Amino acid sequence: MNKSSENSGKKENLSKKEVEKRKLQKQKEKQEKKEERQANSKKGKSLEDMMAYIDEDGNITSTPPDPSRKKEVNLEDIQIGVARQAEGEPVSLIRTGTVTFFNESKGYGFIKDQRTQESIFVHINGLLDRVRENSKVTFEVEMGHKGPNAVRVKLVK
Structure with missing residues (x-):
């Protein structure tokens, strides 16, 4: 074998080693991310920790509403759809x-x-x-x- 063929063989081996090294590094990073996700996972939290409430202004909050501020609403007062136009004087078309x-x-x-x-x-x-x-x-x-x-x-x- 001549010198040039030996050098090219070593270069191939080095690049294969580099590729293998990078592959192992990526696997290690992937495993670390997985462990971090599991540590920060919301699984296992209580129902109370996952609840969200809506305050009297319509904003989402984590604190439950005060029962003393509860308002009674009649079903008839809830409007679904568009309000009817009030019968006023007809607008002149001309x-x-x-x-x-x-x-x-x-x-x-x-x-x-x-x-x-x-x-x-x-x-x-x-x-x-x-x-x-x-x-x-x-x-x-x-x-x-x-x-x-x-x-x-x-x-x-």
Whole structure:
């Protein structure tokens, strides 16, 4: 055997020893982590240690509630679902406003609602009369894909 083949054989042996050493180190670390998990395990704790309570403000706490502060609740008072709307005066569907912008070539514009000061989109297909900027109009609102749209827009005479 020549010298070069002997050296390459020793290098292989060293790397095999290194691999074996690393493998043993990983096993040792894994065993230590396992022992640590078992030491910190919550198994074997009493039921009282695992209990959680909710205080009068709805916060989770480890202390049981004070029985003297207990409140009685009637089942009828518990509301499940959405509350019904109170019957009030019906909201007028027809609104009034001013055209703040309208581009006839593109076929759209915006109307400022007189009551809410909300800017509402209007398309040329929603017009009943021809409008210009600063025209006073009446209109109705319908929800479109991107928000409220003014429809059935008429000039105020």
